[in-house]
Amino acid sequence: MSGVLASVDQRTKLVGENRLELLMFQLGTRHTFAINVFKVKEVTGVPTMNQMPGSHQNLNGVTIYRGHTIPIIDLRQAIKMRAGAATYKPENVIITEYNRSVQGFLIGNVMSIVNTSWQDIQPPPKSIGKANYLTAITQINIEGKKEIVEIIDVEKVLADIIEYDTSISENILDRDVVSQFSGRKVLIVDDSGTARKQMRDVLEQLGLKIIECTNGGEALALLKDWADLGKNITDELLLMFTDAEMPEMDGYRLTAEIRDDSRLSSLFIALNTSLSGSFNEAMVRKVGCDRLISKFQPDMLVDVVQQRMRELL
Template sequence: MSKLMSSIDQRTQLVGENRLELLMFKLGSRHTFALNVFKVREVITVPTLNQLPGSHTNLKGVINYRGKSIPVIDLRSSIKMNPLNEVYDVANVIITEYNRSVQGFLIGQIMNIVNTSWSDIQPPPTNAGKNHYLTAITHLENDGITELVEIIDVEKVLSEIVDYDTSISEEALDDSVTQHMSGRKVLVVDDSSTARRQIRDTLTQLGLEIIEEKNGKRALNLLRQWADEGKDVTEEILMMFTDAEMPEMDGYRLTAEVRGDARMSSLFIALNTSLSGSFNEAMVEKVGCNRFISKFQPDLLVDVVQERMRELLKQQEK
């Protein structure tokens, strides 16, 4: 297992090239699931689980991981699969980092790691409804057989265990700026419906209107459509928040495409992601984002919008 995961650090160079690597695994059924390797710290065999009486039903217990106690979540039950009649034949824990927190996910057999392109990753089918736990799907070759791989919406899984507070502290608000926001529009681009909802529930408190898109390709098509119609993109929207990892086109490529189009190159763009902060700060500079913030921090979302509004007000005064 250590050999399988040993080169993850070297693989981070794929981010920003519209590529990713998927860690594929089973949950005790014929289905194959995946997580982005970039979110994975380590894969370990199941250690001793310390039970927490009264905890969420999806929480299997707490383990000691590198000197710290972290929760272990039953991924199968979290995505509403039928309970197993018996334990996994092979059980592992994926240690992940999402939204500035570390947690483990109890899974079954680890399959392999696959290098692929975001252009080959597709959103879930529209007939999947709203209650699924997928951000994307893809089809990959395995021993000459093409199989469906389902990429799990971890942010949705976590949001059902940990309550996310979308309230804004009074200290974060600048009334001299927020009074100008009512009716302004912000484009939010994220493949997770949970992440989009968190931003929407935060920013609508300021009177802002939210336009949502599920991935970078859809967002870019919308922006180009406005530009083709002769609209000033920076007049249509105050700014854009974009996730980094998304099907078809990631946030880095989206930003680079926007910066390369003179009709929209001055659009204010904030990268809002659960990925590693130090790495993203370098990527923000490379592709030309205006700000980087890690999910989910309501006051920081407000700070970014206020920064953009101040900038716009100064431009109007000239």
């Protein structure tokens, strides 16, 4: 099953070009689901698992992966698919790395990997409500037929299982700097409502005002509208946190577009991503981000905003 995944070098070439690869799979129905290949470490058969008494209902158990114990999550149950497919039995496990943690997701049939553009990926309709577990939707040509592919919000799936702590360590706070935050605004750009809420819950403790956008295209339009009105971007915003992977326009392209616009180029930009590794650091330097932090680290968020505030004092 490891042959399903191309080399890491080949996949990383897509990042920064507003493109991505999706691993498509099914969960016992005709629906096609997907996650970004860049988050996938391996696809394997269903391993031997030990159930843990008192564990979360979405956890099937734990297994040993490359010398480490990892949780195995029943993805069908986690996204609250309706009852049905009584004969469904998981066939594979996707081993993923999100937010500096490794976990496996039980899935059904692995279909294929497709190369596509973030421009062709759209947010889910607002009419489906906030309780859904989708971060985006796209259409892919499968066997000569256009099929809807639903991209899963893995951060929301994990947040249902892991209780994220949004408290700030007292020793990280610089009270002289924090006293300057009143009235200052921070722009958060992320397609995951869960990720935006986690960041908002941290930054609002500092007295900061939060503006939210759900993708790079929406954020760029907002910033350009302000510039067209003659607003000074550094007067409007203390800084911007952006995710890397988003529908329509990813965080790398968003950063590059901002740096190419003289009216916006002075904006302080921090890439806040669940991706990790030396490649991501190279992309940050290439497009001109000021900071790179991995999700979800409240103290690091605070460190970034304090750093930016010190530069302005």
